[in-house]
Amino acid sequence: MSMASTDRVGVEEALRLQFEIEQLYAREAHLLDERRFEQWLDLFADDFMFRVPIAQNVAFNALEEEYLEDALAISWIHDDKPTMAKRVEQIRTGVHWAEEPLSRTVHLVSNVLIDVVESDDDGPLELDVKSGVLSYRHRLTDQEDTVVGRRHDRLRRIDDVWLISGRTLYISQTVYLGSSFSHFI
Amino acid sequence: MESEQIRELVDIPNGVASRSIFVDEELYRQELKQIFGRGWLMVGHESQVPEPDDFMLSRMGEESVILTRDRQGELHVLLNSCRHRGMKVCRFDKGNTRLFTCPYHAWSYTTDGSLVERAGDLFGVPGWKTHYHEALDKKEWGLISVAQMRNYKGTIWATWDIDAPPLEEYLGSFKLWLDSALNSRSGEEGGSTVLVGVQKWRVKCNWKFAPTNFIGDAAHAVSHKSVNLANISPSGSGRRDQRAKGHYAFGWPDLGHGGLGFTPRPEEEWEQGSVFGRFPEVSEYFREVFEKRKVERAGETHYQGKGTIFPNTSFHEDQPRTIIVHHPNGPEETEFWRYYLVDADAPEFVKDTLRHYFMTYSGPGGMTEQDDLENWLYASDASKGMIARQFPYNYQQGLGYSEPFDGYPGSVWCGYRETEQNQLIFLKRWSEFMQGWNWDELMHRSTHPDYVPFPLKAGENVEEVR
Numbered sequence: 267m268s269m270a271s272t273d274r275v276g277v278e279e280a281l282r283l284q285f286e287i288e289q290l291y292a293r294e295a296h297l298l299d300e301r302r303f304e305q306w307l308d309l310f311a312d313d314f315m316f317r318v319p320i321a322q323n324v325a326f327n328a329l330e331e332e333y334l335e336d337a338l339a340i341s342w343i344h345d346d347k348p349t350m351a352k353r354v355e356q357i358r359t360g361v362h363w364a365e366e367p368l369s370r371t372v373h374l375v376s377n378v379l380i381d382v383v384e385s386d387d388d389g390p391l392e393l394d395v396k397s398g399v400l401s402y403r404h405r406l407t408d409q410e411d412t413v414v415g416r417r418h419d420r421l422r423r424i425d426d427v428w429l430i431s432g433r434t435l436y437i438s439q440t441v442y443l444g445s446s447f448s449h450f451i
Numbered sequence: 452m453e454s455e456q457i458r459e460l461v462d463i464p465n466g467v468a469s470r471s472i473f474v475d476e477e478l479y480r481q482e483l484k485q486i487f488g489r490g491w492l493m494v495g496h497e498s499q500v501p502e503p504d505d506f507m508l509s510r511m512g513e514e515s516v517i518l519t520r521d522r523q524g525e526l527h528v529l530l531n532s533c534r535h536r537g538m539k540v541c542r543f544d545k546g547n548t549r550l551f552t553c554p555y556h557a558w559s560y561t562t563d564g565s566l567v568e569r570a571g572d573l574f575g576v577p578g579w580k581t582h583y584h585e586a587l588d589k590k591e592w593g594l595i596s597v598a599q600m601r602n603y604k605g606t607i608w609a610t611w612d613i614d615a616p617p618l619e620e621y622l623g624s625f626k627l628w629l630d631s632a633l634n635s636r637s638g639e640e641g642g643s644t645v646l647v648g649v650q651k652w653r654v655k656c657n658w659k660f661a662p663t664n665f666i667g668d669a670a671h672a673v674s675h676k677s678v679n680l681a682n683i684s685p686s687g688s689g690r691r692d693q694r695a696k697g698h699y700a701f702g703w704p705d706l707g708h709g710g711l712g713f714t715p716r717p718e719e720e721w722e723q724g725s726v727f728g729r730f731p732e733v734s735e736y737f738r739e740v741f742e743k744r745k746v747e748r749a750g751e752t753h754y755q756g757k758g759t760i761f762p763n764t765s766f767h768e769d770q771p772r773t774i775i776v777h778h779p780n781g782p783e784e785t786e787f788w789r790y791y792l793v794d795a796d797a798p799e800f801v802k803d804t805l806r807h808y809f810m811t812y813s814g815p816g817g818m819t820e821q822d823d824l825e826n827w828l829y830a831s832d833a834s835k836g837m838i839a840r841q842f843p844y845n846y847q848q849g850l851g852y853s854e855p856f857d858g859y860p861g862s863v864w865c866g867y868r869e870t871e872q873n874q875l876i877f878l879k880r881w882s883e884f885m886q887g888w889n890w891d892e893l894m895h896r897s898t899h900p901d902y903v904p905f906p907l908k909a910g911e912n913v914e915e916v917r
């Protein structure tokens with residue numbers, strides 16, 4: 267919880283938000299790790315976009331170019347919600363060989379830092395949330411990989427339910443060492 | 452391994468090849484010299500280094516190289532290793548400089564033509580006067596440069612071998628298919644560019660699985676059943692990609708290239724399938740472009756195809772339009788670099804729709820490519836055993852049914868798509884390089900005593916293939 271949010275919403279509200287969002291992330295991690303992918307999709311707003319930008323090594327004075335985030339830059343993944351649903355559908359066919367048998371994953375989410383998005387209108391409450399995520403997978407006999415990244419989410423509260431409306435995952439690897447993103451990171 | 456033993460690994464007339472080609476450490480070391488030390492390798496795209504002093508890191512085989520543009524606008528490919536103790540003089544994936552200074556002992560190299568004769572020459576050495584007594588000849592100790600470099604319609608190619616033939620000769624008429632990827636949809640020469648961002652990732656598979664897959668392994672389509680069931684096609688229905696009629700496997704037996712492509716036909720008879728049903732504006736854009744092409748290119752011939760350029764570059768000309776380089780990274784690991792192509796003058800919304808489609812299809816996040824990667828990984832894994840490696844792979848699909856195809860000089864086809872002639876053609880070329888043939892023999896200007904003609908349908912004359 268940053269001071270800005272505490273100032274704006276008060277300590278009690280800030281603690282409540284912290285609790286709600288951390289619970290949401292814990293629920294998301296468990297849904298993924300228990301392969302309840304269809305329920306996992308329900309956590310996202312219909313206009314949700316998920317982007318995993320590519321990182322490259324740059325000099326100290328060009329760090330703003332470290333992650334490729336221009337509108338037309340290629341990413342590792344840049345999905346809307348229908349595409350994510352297609353990925354779930356593909357896994358459920360039982361013949362998506364990169365995920366059949368399914369990988370075993372464990373997602374750990376930590377360092378949750380919440381900022382309330384300032385807004386002039388009467389729209390829904392929105393949050394900018396930063397967190398750290400460690401996504402571990404084991405596959406078949408000896409295939410093991412870990413993706414660690416910094417997550418920047420946008421969350422929106424509609425009828426007392428939090429929906430994730432945007433997510434950028436800044437993974438640390440420049441050359442991805444885990445064969446494929448057939449699992450959900 | 453002696454060339455006599457190497458010859459025995461690929462049995463062309465019988466359509467079988469030893470698994471040791473895909474797992475053996477000693478053969479791998481020989482490949483780095485005989486194949487990656489001599490063949491034409493793709494290094495990058497000119498649009499990645501648009502300004503003077505721009506540079507990017509790339510690879511040629513296992514070697515780290517710098518692709519850079521000098522102050523005069525000329526491109527260079529330099530080995531990224533200090534001549535003094537071998538330290539990488541550059542560890543940034545991209546940037547802008549004309550001075551590469553080694554972090555170890557500060558030897559510095561420049562591409563500035565006003566300071567040195569040749570780009571990459573040694574410029575500064577600490578203590579050159581006081582400790583080397585001016586005896587160190589800087590001209591002798593510049594960064595190693597590739598022997599030849601070629602900018603082909605924006606794609607940058609290089610070879611370490613001064614005797615290698617020009618890239619166009621090396622490609623033969625297979626060049627027509629590379630053109631179909633690099634020219635714009637309207638047919639403008641080299642009208643394509645690459646989107647910013649190269650996907651680089653490693654898979655525990657031998658590097659040759661990918662090029663022999665992309666050379667036209669039509670029978671592996673069953674691997675992609677799941678993606679067809681989930682239907683990611685931007686058309687909103689049917690297969691994951693859709694294409695025009697008359698799509699076959701063609702291979703170039705004397706050059707090692709091949710792929711899946713179309714029989715040549717007059718431009719006005721080319722029917723481009725509509726694949727963007729879910730995106731009406733994009734559909735409309737392509738409809739207009741292809742209509743215009745038909746009018747402007749009337750009377751010309753339409754050549755189109757996708758495939759593998761020996762040894763380790765594959766491309767797809769249509770959907771998804773990409774180039775992939777399969778960098779060897781040890782006998783059991785490959786580092787893939789995938790570039791994505793679009794027409795430089797396409798509107799932004801078209802580029803954006805294409806890029807989303809490309810990313811859901813290809814690369815490690817690609818719903819189609821993931822299943823390929825799985826195949827290559829576990830095929831490599833299960834071929835390593837001392838028992839497993841005693842049994843050859845089978846490439847007999849269509850064996851003995853290949854015929855010369857006049858529409859593409861030097862090519863053969865079976866008149867259908869599901870044939871393994873192209874994989875065999877790749878392995879034939881692999882064997883010829885690995886036996887250490889010289890370029891006269893490799894380019895068939897003279898005949899090596901161990902030349903084995905590619906098996907054709909009874910009655911076909913091998914000379915017609917040349």
